[in-house]
Every structure is written in C-alpha cells, then in structure tokens.
Amino acid sequence: MPTVLIHVNEERAASDRLAPATGMGAVTLLVGDLDAMTRYYRDVVTLQVLAAEGDTVTLGRAGRALVVLRHEATLRHATPGSAGLFHTAILFESQAALAAALYSVARSAPGTFTGSADHLVSQAFYFTDPEGNGIELYWDRARTEWSWVHGQIEMATLYLDPNTFLSEHLSDDVVRGSTAEDAASIGHVHLSVGDVATARAFYVDALGFDETAGLSNQAVFVSAGGYHHHMAMNVWNSRGAGPRMPALGLGRVDLALPDADALGSLGERLRHHGVALRDDGQTVSFDDPWRNALHATVA
Numbered sequence: 001m002p003t004v005l006i007h008v009n010e011e012r013a014a015s016d017r018l019a020p021a022t023g024m025g026a027v028t029l030l031v032g033d034l035d036a037m038t039r040y041y042r043d044v045v046t047l048q049v050l051a052a053e054g055d056t057v058t059l060g061r062a063g064r065a066l067v068v069l070r071h072e073a074t075l076r077h078a079t080p081g082s083a084g085l086f087h088t089a090i091l092f093e094s095q096a097a098l099a100a101a102l103y104s105v106a107r108s109a110p111g112t113f114t115g116s117a118d119h120l121v122s123q124a125f126y127f128t129d130p131e132g133n134g135i136e137l138y139w140d141r142a143r144t145e146w147s148w149v150h151g152q153i154e155m156a157t158l159y160l161d162p163n164t165f166l167s168e169h170l171s172d173d174v175v176r177g178s179t180a181e182d183a184a185s186i187g188h189v190h191l192s193v194g195d196v197a198t199a200r201a202f203y204v205d206a207l208g209f210d211e212t213a214g215l216s217n218q219a220v221f222v223s224a225g226g227y228h229h230h231m232a233m234n235v236w237n238s239r240g241a242g243p244r245m246p247a248l249g250l251g252r253v254d255l256a257l258p259d260a261d262a263l264g265s266l267g268e269r270l271r272h273h274g275v276a277l278r279d280d281g282q283t284v285s286f287d288d289p290w291r292n293a294l295h296a297t298v299a
Contacts, residue, residue, distance in 0.1 A: 017264035018208040020225030024186040025254025026065040033070040062183035078247035085250035085292035087134030091187030099169035119160040192238035199233035206273035244291040256299035
C-alpha cells in the first residue's frame with residue numbers, strides 16, 4: 001500500500017457518526033473443520049478457548065472474545081473473487097506479546113506466514129489460517145507518535161523483517177509464555193467487496209464511520225474516534241463481486257458501541273438510509289450490500 005494521508009472529517013454532525021468510543025467486537029468464522037481451526041487459533045495464534053458448546057468454539061484473550069468458530073458441515077468454500085473476509089486483525093498491547101504470537105506461528109505453522117509491514121502507525125504480520133481466512137497480528141505505536149500534517153495522518157507500507165522483530169522483542173520470559181495471558185482485541189477488520197463507492201456510501205454515510213483513507217477505487221478505510229482504521233473495504237481480490245452466497249468464511253463482524261444511546265442512534269440512522277435491520281433493543285443486526293453480516297451491541 002502506498003503512503004496515504006488520512007483525514008478525519010470533523011464537520012459531520014454527531015448524529016451522522018458512530019460514537020467516538022466505538023470499537024470492534026468478535027469476528028465469527030464459519031468453518032468446515034472445527035477441531036483443526038480451533039487448534040490453529042489456540043495453539044498457533046495463542047488465543048485461549050473461552051467457551052466450547054456444541055458446534056461453536058469461542059477464543060480470545062483475558063476473557064475477551066476475539067474469534068468465534070462455528071462449524072457448518074453443509075457449506076463449502078466461496079468461489080474465487082467473492083466478497084467476504086479479507087483479514088481479521090488482532091491487536092496486541094505490547095511488542096513482546098506480539099513477538100510471542102509471531103514466534104508461536106514461526107515454530108508451529110511457518111507456512112501460514114504471508115508477509116509483514118511497518119505502517120508507521122503500527123507493525124503488522126500477516127497469515128492465512130487453514131481454511132484460507134486472512135489474519136493480521138499487529139501492535140500500534142502510541143497515537144502521540146503518529147505523524148499528523150495539516151489534520152492528516154501518514155501511513156505507509158514499509159519493509160519489516162520478522163526475524164529482526166523477533167530478535168528485538170523475544171525474550172526468555174516471552175518464550176516461556178509469560179505473555180500468554182496478556183490482553184488483546186480485534187483492532188480492525190478488512191472486507192473484500194465489489195466496489196469502493198458502494199462501500200463508502202454504506203459504511204460512511206449510513207453506518208456512520210469516518211473515512212480515514214482512500215486508495216482511489218481500490219480501497220476505503222474507516223474508523224470512529226480518530227483511530228487509523230477500524231474497518232477497511234477493498235476490491236483487490238473481489239472487484240465486481242455481487243452479494244455473497246452462503247459459504248465458509250466470514251460469518252459475522254461485531255461492533256462494540258459504548259452505550260445504549262449510541263446503539264439507538266445507529267439504528268435510527270440505518271433506518272433513515274433504508275437499511276433492513278433486526279433490533280431487539282439490545283442488539284442491532286444488519287447486512288452490508290454484499291451480505292456481510294454485522295452485529296452491533298453495547299460493549
């Protein structure tokens with residue numbers, strides 16, 4: 001990704017925007033081999049099993065659910081070029097904790113590593129799980145270290161050597177698993193979509209994210225509260241894709257809103273834009289134009 005300048009539009013009315021404290025919740029994956037996928041996210045990515053009931057396994061860190069695996073025996077993989085998940089990005093709170101996870105992947109499943117990058121605001125490592133779902137493991141630099149120029153923030157894709165990162169941040173304590181209990185969160189989620197203009201109209205105008213970056217007609221990055229991005233939609237593998245058919249892969253993306261007022265405002269805004277939704281007073285569930293399912297609730 002080339003260097004981009006992110007600009008947060010501060011002029012939009014609060015009623016048109018998600019609450020600044022909005023964050024990401026768990027990502028649900030529909031899987032064909034529950035045991036193999038559980039082993040990967042538990043033993044390789046270093047998440048903990050928080051719950052296992054029937055055909056569903058919930059994994060996370062420090063009691064926070066991050067990835068929910070749901071077995072769907074009748075589904076098959078989507079055809080190439082379909083909309084869906086590009087990657088789930090797990091945010092670690094320290095470079096040591098990220099190094100521990102990276103070390104685990106390097107030791108147990110090195111063939112799943114697909115790349116790494118320094119994005120100026122973050123350091124990121126990329127993988128593909130056993131069923132083809134993209135994963136990013138990353139650490140954010142402090143916001144005070146982000147470079148702002150005339151109300152814009154600079155990001156880039158610079159070379160990041162994983163071996164150098166490990167040599168700098170992997171200690172004996174890390175190897176012994178001292179970071180295994182450290183908290184982590186879903187920092188952002190990237191989706192594959194059919195076109196950027198429709199994604200912008202839905203995620204910015206209707207859902208209420210701020211647009212924080214755009215790469216021509218290739219991708220759009222969005223966030224709440226001035227974060228570099230909570231979600232992104234790109235066409236790199238899916239340009240022209242239509243609505244999804246039932247398939248393995250992405251099941252649902254959860255949004256965590258700060259309070260009931262924020263959730264109510266979201267529901268009203270979506271209705272105003274003609275988005276069909278299911279609202280039981282506790283959660284608001286809806287689909288984007290490609291039938292990527294989203295589920296908003298109070299954190």
